Amino acid sequence: MNMSSMIEVNDLEKSFGNLDVLKKVSFNIAAGEAVAVIGPSGSGKSTMLRSLVHLEEVTGGSIVIQGKPLVENGKYVSGASIREITSSMGMVFQHFNLFPHLTVRGNLELAPRMLKRESVKEITARSRDLLSKVGLAEKADVYPAKLSGGQKQRVAIARALMLNPDILLFDEPTSALDPELTGEVLRVIRQLAEENMTMIVVTHEMNFARDVADRVIFMDNGEITESGTPSQIFDHPQQERTRVFLSKESRL
Numbered sequence: 488m489n490m491s492s493m494i495e496v497n498d499l500e501k502s503f504g505n506l507d508v509l510k511k512v513s514f515n516i517a518a519g520e521a522v523a524v525i526g527p528s529g530s531g532k533s534t535m536l537r538s539l540v541h542l543e544e545v546t547g548g549s550i551v552i553q554g555k556p557l558v559e560n561g562k563y564v565s566g567a568s569i570r571e572i573t574s575s576m577g578m579v580f581q582h583f584n585l586f587p588h589l590t591v592r593g594n595l596e597l598a599p600r601m602l603k604r605e606s607v608k609e610i611t612a613r614s615r616d617l618l619s620k621v622g623l624a625e626k627a628d629v630y631p632a633k634l635s636g637g638q639k640q641r642v643a644i645a646r647a648l649m650l651n652p653d654i655l656l657f658d659e660p661t662s663a664l665d666p667e668l669t670g671e672v673l674r675v676i677r678q679l680a681e682e683n684m685t686m687i688v689v690t691h692e693m694n695f696a697r698d699v700a701d702r703v704i705f706m707d708n709g710e711i712t713e714s715g716t717p718s719q720i721f722d723h724p725q726q727e728r729t730r731v732f733l734s735k736e737s738r739l
């Protein structure tokens with residue numbers, strides 16, 4: 488095993504009935520790498536990401552997280568190990584998934600308080616720090632309904648950071664936002680990348696993928712058809728399908 492490998496995926500397969508959504512997908516993510524996953528709608532990007540945190544069952548292949556097997560021969564390991572392994576990963580969803588009945592601070596503190604790994608004092612200190620980090624210190628006692636989409640997503644990122652994840656997974660974090668609100672969210676993700684957080688970002692934001700990612704993975708029809716530096720993918724795409732996709736992406 489490569490010791491700096493945070494995620495190793497080999498021949499991952501997923502079918503919904505007759506539909507093969509992931510067809511022997513393989514990739515590695517190194518510690519500190521920021522990887523953007525791009526590709527046409529329905530190509531399997533979200534399914535791939537969700538498989539890493541057991542939000543999907545898979546039908547074949549293996550996943551190893553920080554040297555620990557999570558999926559072997561298409562089967563997740565036992566329940567306790569799944570929770571232990573997936574707890575090293577934080578996930579941010581397209582639709583924020585905040586708890587509407589909890590304040591911003593309540594959203595951040597819920598999981599750490601339930602886990603009881605540290606004192607309430609430590610938890611409240613960290614939620615204050617993380618809300619400052621995402622520029623929302625003054626919103627701690629507000630309910631999500633009172634926030635803009637961009638603010639909600641920044642709360643969701645702070646919440647994901649509360650459990651000190653080693654890896655962050657973003658599933659189209661700006662796709663539900665009005666264009667004028669994407670910048671504030673992308674800035675936070677960019678800052679995390681600059682701090683060398685290991686991350687996978689599924690995105691339709693081509694400029695972001697080009698500027699922030701260390702590596703870009705292109706998925707098409709359930710397969711990784713290209714992987715390389717942003718310059719390799721955007722300036723010299725090898726595959727005709729990649730060229731067609733990039734030329735159609737209106738935000739490029």
Ligand SMILES: Nc1ncnc2c1ncn2[C@@H]1O[C@H](COP(=O)(O)OP(=O)(O)OP(=O)(O)O)[C@@H](O)[C@H]1O
Nearest residue numbers: 503506508526527528529530531532533534535659
């Ligand atoms: N629960 C499900 N049951 C059946 N089919 C599903 C299910 N979830 C996803 N699919 C199908 O799997 C395929 C891949 O979906 P996925 O969401 O992973 O693609 P994607 O690349 O993330 O697309 P997008 O960019 O539109 O979000 C699609 O054809 C989708 O319709």
